[in-house]
Amino acid sequence: MPVFEYTALNAKGKTVSGIIDADSAVLARQKIRSGDLYPVTIQEAGEPTSGDRRIFLWGFQAINRVHAGDLTVMTRQLAALVGAGIPLVPAIDALIPHTRSKPLKKQLAQIKNALLEGKSLSSALSNHSETFTGLYIHLVHAGESSGTLEVILERLADILEKQQLMKTRIRTAMVYPIFMTVVGVAVLSFLVAVIVPGMAQIFKDMNQVLPVPTRMLIWGSAWFRMWWWVLLGGIAGFTVLFISLYRSGKGKAVVDQWILQIPVIGSLIGKISTARIARTLGSLLQNGVSMLTALTIVGRIAGNSTLSQAVEQASFQVEKGKGLAASLEMSGIFPSLALQMIQVGEQTGELETMLYRTADLFDRETESTLMRMVSVLEPTMILVMGVIVGFIVLSVCLPVFEMNQLVM
Numbered sequence: 001m002p003v004f005e006y007t008a009l010n011a012k013g014k015t016v017s018g019i020i021d022a023d024s025a026v027l028a029r030q031k032i033r034s035g036d037l038y039p040v041t042i043q044e045a046g047e048p049t050s051g052d053r054r055i056f057l058w059g060f061q062a063i064n065r066v067h068a069g070d071l072t073v074m075t076r077q078l079a080a081l082v083g084a085g086i087p088l089v090p091a092i093d094a095l096i097p098h099t100r101s102k103p104l105k106k107q108l109a110q111i112k113n114a115l116l117e118g119k120s121l122s123s124a125l126s127n128h129s130e131t132f133t134g135l136y137i138h139l140v141h142a143g144e145s146s147g148t149l150e151v152i153l154e155r156l157a158d159i160l161e162k163q164q165l166m167k168t169r170i171r172t173a174m175v176y177p178i179f180m181t182v183v184g185v186a187v188l189s190f191l192v193a194v195i196v197p198g199m200a201q202i203f204k205d206m207n208q209v210l211p212v213p214t215r216m217l218i219w220g221s222a223w224f225r226m227w228w229w230v231l232l233g234g235i236a237g238f239t240v241l242f243i244s245l246y247r248s249g250k251g252k253a254v255v256d257q258w259i260l261q262i263p264v265i266g267s268l269i270g271k272i273s274t275a276r277i278a279r280t281l282g283s284l285l286q287n288g289v290s291m292l293t294a295l296t297i298v299g300r301i302a303g304n305s306t307l308s309q310a311v312e313q314a315s316f317q318v319e320k321g322k323g324l325a326a327s328l329e330m331s332g333i334f335p336s337l338a339l340q341m342i343q344v345g346e347q348t349g350e351l352e353t354m355l356y357r358t359a360d361l362f363d364r365e366t367e368s369t370l371m372r373m374v375s376v377l378e379p380t381m382i383l384v385m386g387v388i389v390g391f392i393v394l395s396v397c398l399p400v401f402e403m404n405q406l407v408m
Contacts, residue, residue, distance in 0.1 A: 005106075008037035015040070019096065019105045066131045068167075070101040072160040074108070079153030089115050107131060120144055134297040135159075135280050142287040152287060159283060162363070166272065169367060173374045177381060184385045191392055193228075196221040199396050210399055217395040256305040260333070268369050273307050274338050275362035282355030292319055307333060324351070338362065 007017045016037065025042050032039045074095060081091035092112045099105045107128045114124035122141035125132040136156060143152030200218045203210055210218070224231075245251030260266040277298050284294035295315035302308040310331035317327035325343035328334050338358050345354025 006032055006039055006042045008032055008039045010037055019102075019109050066101055066104045066107070068160060068164045070099065070104050071131065072157055072164060074099060074104060075153055075160060076157040079150050079157060082153060083150035088121060104131070121149070134300055135284065138284060138289055138293070138297055139287055142284075142289055146288060155283060155287075159279060162279070163276070166275075166363065166366065170370060173370050177374065177377050180378070180381050180385075184381070188388060188392075189224075191389075192221045192224050196392070196396075197225065203399055206399070211395070213391065213395040214399055217392060253305045253309075256307075260304065260306055264369075264373060268366060268373070269304065270307075270333070270335065271362045271366045271369065273303050274335060275359045275366060277302055277307070277311065278338065278342075278355045278362070279359035282352045282359065285355070286352040291324070310334070335362075 005017070005019055007015055010016055029039050029042060032042075077095055077098075078091055081094065082088065086094070089112055092108055092115070096105055096108050096112070099108060110127070111121070111124040114127065115121065120141070122137050122144060125137050125140060129137075139152050139156055140149070143149035196217060200221065203214065203218075242255075246255050259269055280301060281294055281298050284297060285291065289297075292315055295311055295318065299308045299311035299315070302311060310328070310333050313331060314324070314327035317330065318324060323343070323346055325339045325346060328342070329339050341354050341358045341361075342351070345351035348354075
């Protein structure tokens with residue numbers, strides 16, 4: 001059944017918009033009028049295509065992407081409705097009007113139509129892989145097979161919330177350093193481009209031999225005012241080149257491997273990815289997904305191509321009969337503590353539980369590492385800014401001090 005987007009006027013003359021499903025535009029118009037609305041425009045929402053699903057502009061995703069927060073809320077609400085005994089189609093139909101995200105509304109309407117055609121929920125979700133990951137789809141399929149869909153949906157909502165919470169913490173921790181960087185660059189640019197040239201003219205009129213720091217500052221100011229566009233162009237060109245290389249398979253592999261080798265940052269990225277891999281693998285195994293299928297899914301969501309390749313190689317070893325911990329250890333990438341906990345889980349028959357504990361442990365370590373990094377980064381940035389500003393002040397003051405000595 002086609003899905004239509006519409007704008008209409010209500011009884012008070014206000015414009016409202018929404019999504020409705022009907023066999024034709026005429027029936028859609030009749031449905032809208034039956035709700036005491038006067039339709040203004042009706043347009044069929046096309047099936048999602050690769051160009052419509054995700055559009056990139058200078059490396060950023062377009063606004064038609066479904067945000068993780070909206071997906072988490074929808075999953076939690078659907079779990080509550082299914083747990084209350086409401087069938088899937090009426091449950092999804094009830095969610096559509098209350099969903100804030102317009103792209104998600106479209107997808108829910110299309111999922112409802114797929115269910116009416118006799119498809120399973122996991123099959124309907126697979127048509128929207130840009131929103132619903134392999135983890136999401138496989139867990140839903142496991143829930144449908146075992147008759148515990150409401151439990152699976154609750155667990156998925158918990159996983160999405162934990163991932164969103166970690167992203168929020170990282171972004172929050174980086175707000176102050178980014179703010180300090182922007183303000184510092186703006187202040188230094190103002191000093192070099194506006195204040196220093198005025199002082200340089202005064203020193204030039206004095207016909208005095210200037211100290212080396214002062215000459216360096218004047219030269220740097222003149223270069224910046226003359227070639228600032230080259231500097232900005234170089235930064236922009238490097239950014240575009242980096243994004244282009246990162247999108248390519250080989251370039252992404254090189255960059256991801258290099259990131260893991262950066263002191264502190266590489267360790268932090270490794271902990272984040274390890275926690276994500278452990279939690280995802282534990283959820284899949286706990287809900288009846290086979291080990292090889294689970295490892296394939298985990299490799300896709302690792303977040304780092306080097307780690308993804310390591311998981312893929314481990315799946316080959318597991319297929320040959322080797323243990324999970326021993327297979328992961330062969331890459332030499334994963335933390336030894338995680339491998340030890342996984343090995344204990346294999347020996348005690350509680351692998352899923354140990355994977356969850358591993359994920360919780362590395363989530364806590366990630367948070368503590370992040371807080372330490374920020375606590376060190378803030379005074380370091382202040383110190384660097386102080387040194388630069390101090391150099392500028394000293395360069396300006398040195399000629400004045402020399403003049404006072406000559407006068408005396």
